[in-house]
Amino acid sequence: xxxxxRGADRPxxxxxxxxxxxxxxxxxxxxxxxxxxNGGLHTFDLTEYPSLIRGGHNVYQVRVSPxxxxxxxxxxxxxxxxNQESLDLHLGExxxxxxxxxxxxxxxxxxxxxxxxxxxAVPFDEIVATAGGVPIMRNVAALGAVLGLSRYPLSFLxxxxxxxxAKKAPEIAEQNVAVAxxxxxxxxxxxxxxxxxxxxxxxxxxxxxxDGNEAIGMGALAAGLGMYCAYPxxxxxxxxxxxxxxxxxxxxxxxxTEDEIxxxxxxxxxxxxxxxxxxxxxxxxxxxxxxxxxxxxVSESAVVVGLFTRPGPATGMPTYTEQSDxxxxxxxxxxxxxxxxxxxGDTTQAFELTWQAFNLADRLQTPVIILGDTYLQDNRRSxxxxxxxAVTVDRGKLIAxxxxxxxxxxxxxxxxYLRYKVTDDGVSWRALPGVKGACQVVNSYxxxxxxxGAQGESAAVRLAQNxxxxxxxxxxxxxxxxxxxxxxxxxxxxxxxLCFGTVKQPLMQAVEWLARDGVRVAAMQVxxxxxxxxxxxxxxxxxxxxxxxxxxxMTGQLEGLIRQECLLGVDEHVHxxxxxQFSPEDLYRGLKExxxxx
Amino acid sequence: xxxxxxFVTPNRPTWCPGCGNYAMFTALxxxxxxxxxxxxxxxGVWGIGCHGNGxxxxxxxxxxxxxxxxxPAATGLALSNPELTVVVEMGDGDGYGIGxxxxxxxxxxxxxxxxxxxxxxxxxxxxxxxxxxxxxxxKTVSTPTGVLEEPVNTVGLAIAEGATFVARGFSGDxxxxxxxxxxxxxxxxxxxxxxxxxxxxxxxLNTTQWFRDRVYKxxxxxxxxxxxxxxxxxxxxxxxxxxxTPEDCRIPIGVLYREEGRPTYQDGLPQLTxxxxxxxxxxxxxxxxxxRA
Numbered sequence: 001x002x003x004x005x006r007g008a009d010r011p012x013x014x015x016x017x018x019x020x021x022x023x024x025x026x027x028x029x030x031x032x033x034x035x036x037x038n039g040g041l042h043t044f045d046l047t048e049y050p051s052l053i054r055g056g057h058n059v060y061q062v063r064v065s066p067x068x069x070x071x072x073x074x075x076x077x078x079x080x081x082x083n084q085e086s087l088d089l090h091l092g093e094x095x096x097x098x099x100x101x102x103x104x105x106x107x108x109x110x111x112x113x114x115x116x117x118x119x120x121a122v123p124f125d126e127i128v129a130t131a132g133g134v135p136i137m138r139n140v141a142a143l144g145a146v147l148g149l150s151r152y153p154l155s156f157l158x159x160x161x162x163x164x165x166a167k168k169a170p171e172i173a174e175q176n177v178a179v180a181x182x183x184x185x186x187x188x189x190x191x192x193x194x195x196x197x198x199x200x201x202x203x204x205x206x207x208x209x210x211d212g213n214e215a216i217g218m219g220a221l222a223a224g225l226g227m228y229c230a231y232p233x234x235x236x237x238x239x240x241x242x243x244x245x246x247x248x249x250x251x252x253x254x255x256x257t258e259d260e261i262x263x264x265x266x267x268x269x270x271x272x273x274x275x276x277x278x279x280x281x282x283x284x285x286x287x288x289x290x291x292x293x294x295x296x297x298v299s300e301s302a303v304v305v306g307l308f309t310r311p312g313p314a315t316g317m318p319t320y321t322e323q324s325d326x327x328x329x330x331x332x333x334x335x336x337x338x339x340x341x342x343x344x345g346d347t348t349q350a351f352e353l354t355w356q357a358f359n360l361a362d363r364l365q366t367p368v369i370i371l372g373d374t375y376l377q378d379n380r381r382s383x384x385x386x387x388x389x390a391v392t393v394d395r396g397k398l399i400a401x402x403x404x405x406x407x408x409x410x411x412x413x414x415x416x417y418l419r420y421k422v423t424d425d426g427v428s429w430r431a432l433p434g435v436k437g438a439c440q441v442v443n444s445y446x447x448x449x450x451x452x453g454a455q456g457e458s459a460a461v462r463l464a465q466n467x468x469x470x471x472x473x474x475x476x477x478x479x480x481x482x483x484x485x486x487x488x489x490x491x492x493x494x495x496x497x498l499c500f501g502t503v504k505q506p507l508m509q510a511v512e513w514l515a516r517d518g519v520r521v522a523a524m525q526v527x528x529x530x531x532x533x534x535x536x537x538x539x540x541x542x543x544x545x546x547x548x549x550x551x552x553x554m555t556g557q558l559e560g561l562i563r564q565e566c567l568l569g570v571d572e573h574v575h576x577x578x579x580x581q582f583s584p585e586d587l588y589r590g591l592k593e594x595x596x597x598x
Numbered sequence: 599x600x601x602x603x604x605f606v607t608p609n610r611p612t613w614c615p616g617c618g619n620y621a622m623f624t625a626l627x628x629x630x631x632x633x634x635x636x637x638x639x640x641x642g643v644w645g646i647g648c649h650g651n652g653x654x655x656x657x658x659x660x661x662x663x664x665x666x667x668x669x670p671a672a673t674g675l676a677l678s679n680p681e682l683t684v685v686v687e688m689g690d691g692d693g694y695g696i697g698x699x700x701x702x703x704x705x706x707x708x709x710x711x712x713x714x715x716x717x718x719x720x721x722x723x724x725x726x727x728x729x730x731x732x733x734x735x736x737k738t739v740s741t742p743t744g745v746l747e748e749p750v751n752t753v754g755l756a757i758a759e760g761a762t763f764v765a766r767g768f769s770g771d772x773x774x775x776x777x778x779x780x781x782x783x784x785x786x787x788x789x790x791x792x793x794x795x796x797x798x799x800x801x802x803l804n805t806t807q808w809f810r811d812r813v814y815k816x817x818x819x820x821x822x823x824x825x826x827x828x829x830x831x832x833x834x835x836x837x838x839x840x841x842x843t844p845e846d847c848r849i850p851i852g853v854l855y856r857e858e859g860r861p862t863y864q865d866g867l868p869q870l871t872x873x874x875x876x877x878x879x880x881x882x883x884x885x886x887x888x889x890r891a
Contacts (some may be wrong), residue, residue: 206889208888208891209891210891214891218884218887218888218891221882221884221887222881222882222884223878223881223882224877224878224879224880224881224882225877225878225882226678226874226875226877226878227674227677227678227874229674246887247869248868248869250869250877250882250884251869251874251877252869252877253677253678253867253869253870253874255673255677257670257703258699258700258703259699261667261670261700262667262670262673262699262700262703263670265663265664265667265670265671265674266670266671266673266674266677267674268671268674269643269661269663269670269671269672269673269674269675269676269678270674270675270677270678270874271674271678272661272671272674272675272678273674273675273676273677273678273679273682273873273874273875274678274679274873274874274875275674275678275679275873275874275875275877275878276874276875276877276878277674277678291664291667292664292667295663295664295667299661355881358878385888385891386888388881388883388884388885388888391881392881393878393879393880393881395878398875400875432679432873432875433638433639433641433659433675433679433682434638434639434659434679434681434682434873435638436638437638438638438659439607439637439657439658439659439660440659440660441653441654441660441661441662442660442661442662443653443660443661443662444646444662444663444664445662450607451660451662452607452609452654453651453653453654453662454609454612454651454654
């Protein structure tokens with residue numbers, strides 16, 4: 001095994017829980033992370049399901065640290081094997097001196113070399129039976145054992161169990177507490193030595209624990225979302241559930257539609273009515289939305305679309321991750337019209353870019369895509385609470401009530417309202433249905449300034465309207481968020497890395513490790529993919545010594561885009577397209593090797 | 599409130615002389631007058647087809663949607679602002695072909711809006727191909743040896759899928775059609791008026807005279823539209839063979855089915871009390887949500 005780039009005195013550990021689907025693995029992992037976050041520690045979760053080998057095997061990883069962390073890591077410090085498969089598949093990932101938690105009744109270590117780990121046998125079934133509980137409580141015994149091993153106070157687990165069940169069923173709370181306590185004893189009294197300790201902070205700050213779908217949901221709600229439409233598709237499905245769980249609380253209309261075609265068309269209809277409207281899906285669903293995405297373009301509808309990539313084409317690998325829809329996001333739909341494509345790299349950016357996406361859509365009256373992926377949508381990470389004070393609502397040129405006559409610049413020479421009035425910045429005043437004087441046709445056909453399709457086929461009208469829409473991209477350039485830079489300045493760095501989306505997270509981790517080792521790396525996360533930040537990227541490339549693009553696809557979609565927009569190449573590239581996110585170790589080793597060669 | 603003649607734009611209709619769309623255009627505007635609608639709160643949503651050109655001719659809050667997708671767009675619009683009266687005009691190829699899925703789901707959703715279908719049993723705008731309601735074995739440019747499928751039972755489908763107001767009109771009787779549109783708009787829930795509307799250019803079989811010889815009015819026949827099973831049964835008898843004589847195939851027009859009191863989709867949304875744009879007057883306070891996260 002290669003040396004762990006985290007170093008010998010690392011403060012963080014990673015726990016992996018593996019078991020059969022339906023064993024509540026995800027819920028158990030989330031509870032564990034919650035215990036640590038409540039104690040002021042940082043966490044990063046990684047969920048993987050189903051199995052690498054056969055269906056039905058789920059794993060959930062929690063990385064936990066007293067210092068900030070940015071992604072998952074490869075090695076496992078504690079493996080909780082709830083079935084034999086978990087042991088067989090993952091024991092090799094456990095570090096020297098790590099621990100294995102298992103129930104000898106369901107998992108055998110006979111004939112397995114466990115000499116590098118502290119194997120802690122915990123009779124989950126027996127503990128549960130003694131407490132009079134049900135089989136699913138095995139997980140609670142396992143969590144207790146993990147906390148016992150790492151000497152983390154049990155109260156964080158028992159308090160949350162009490163809270164969870166107190167109202168519904170106090171007796172179930174008691175059983176769970178008994179099971180957790182028994183598991184804890186086994187972990188704390190393990191006969192072998194487990195060197196890692198986790199201590200809660202004396203005065204833990206409030207941190208939130210959300211995944212990308214929750215972060216995007218919160219960003220949309222904060223922005224005044226009125227309508228959310230979707231058809232379930234992994235990894236966007238939990239955003240639909242999130243919205244549906246909060247619709248009445250926040251006055252949002254949430255529609256699970258008959259298909260993605262309906263979702264996108266409904267969103268465009270709702271935007272015409274004035275609602276802040278959004279839909280989200282994976283690449284396959286977006287393929288169905290594409291015609292209506294073009295409708296949003298020509299009708300100048302302010303809509304936000306979540307496009308969350310999983311490996312394609314077609315059904316692909318539903319629960320895995322990839323960055324292969326960048327070009328799809330940039331080019332989807334017939335004809336030409338302006339769009340904005342934003343790719344958040346983590347949950348905090350996901351929240352911020354989502355509320356900003358609504359302002360961009362309204363200011364530009366054109367569709368905005370939030371380009372995510374499974375790694376972002378599915379995995380929880382602890383963060384500072386999102387900054388609600390920074391959220392603004394800017395609806396742009398909107399006449400929501402009253403009379404169009406009071407807005408002279410919205411009228412034509414005949415004093416009639418012009419929905420598609422040709423303007424310098426390409427944006428026309430948008431009067432909502434219900435506003436006096438606002439007779440209009442919002443049109444899928446090319447149209448004149450009133451919106452009438454009959455005149456849309458005149459060459460002059462076509463030119464005027466097409467160019468008017470096109471000019472909105474210039475306005476977009478002045479409104480969209482710039483790239484994010486981290487690491488060393490490019491002129492002081494041996495190597496400069498470009499990425500987009502969630503590659504940011506393992507890359508940040510790798511760049512920190514490399515800096516510690518004296519390798520200075522500059523990094524740029526391209527946040528707005530369209531309109532492309534040509535000047536920023538060109539400057540970054542121009543001041544760099546050696547450049548490399550890291551992206552999660554096979555064909556180098558970002559690299560091609562850089563070449564196309566900046567007329568500049570890069571020196572190296574790294575691609576990953578096996579359905580997995582880059583690990584920070586991958587990037588650490590790869591970048592180090594390139595830097596050493598330079 | 600505006601009169602029927604005021605629900606127009608400066609654009610002159612461009613349908614073929616004799617097209618059933620003219621009569622429908624007149625009936626719809628007469629209905630809007632009778633319903634006391636104003637330009638600001640009447641939302642018209644059109645699909646793509648000859649009927650869709652009506653978007654240019656009707657003075658209202660118009661939305662000219664995609665082919666087959668008028669219903670989901672109209673649904674989004676209706677849900678975004680409960681103060682609007684939403685009327686969808688769709689064609690037979692548009693609404694019962696490419697948009698059939700949305701149609702069936704809109705019926706079972708009982709969304710409170712009105713659909714007026716221009717059913718001319720042919721594709722007009724794309725020059726004469728068979729539509730989902732073209733009669734079995736009729737020859738068209740896309741089916742030169744005759745259509746091999748049975749036509750969609752549009753009104754039967756609507757009843758089966760849960761529409762709560764299902765009517766059939768005929769463009770040859772403007773007063774009768776006007777009355778159906780008024781009832782449909784007044785109905786709380788999903789209302790369909792499927793209108794036989796002869797295409798003078800491409801459908802030489804189902805002509806105005808062909809229908810005139812066969813239609814009869816349900817309300818004059820003592821029909822009770824409240825019985826769902828009888829209504830569905832009736833839709834099964836409205837099919838006609840190309841060769842059938844006026845005596846053999848009688849085509850009922852009027853209200854086939856009406857169910858009052860069933861909750862609409864909107865009734866299930868207590869949060870929908872005002873136009874949704876009012877939710878975005880400023881940032882929404884989600885601090886309670888962050889606190890729990």
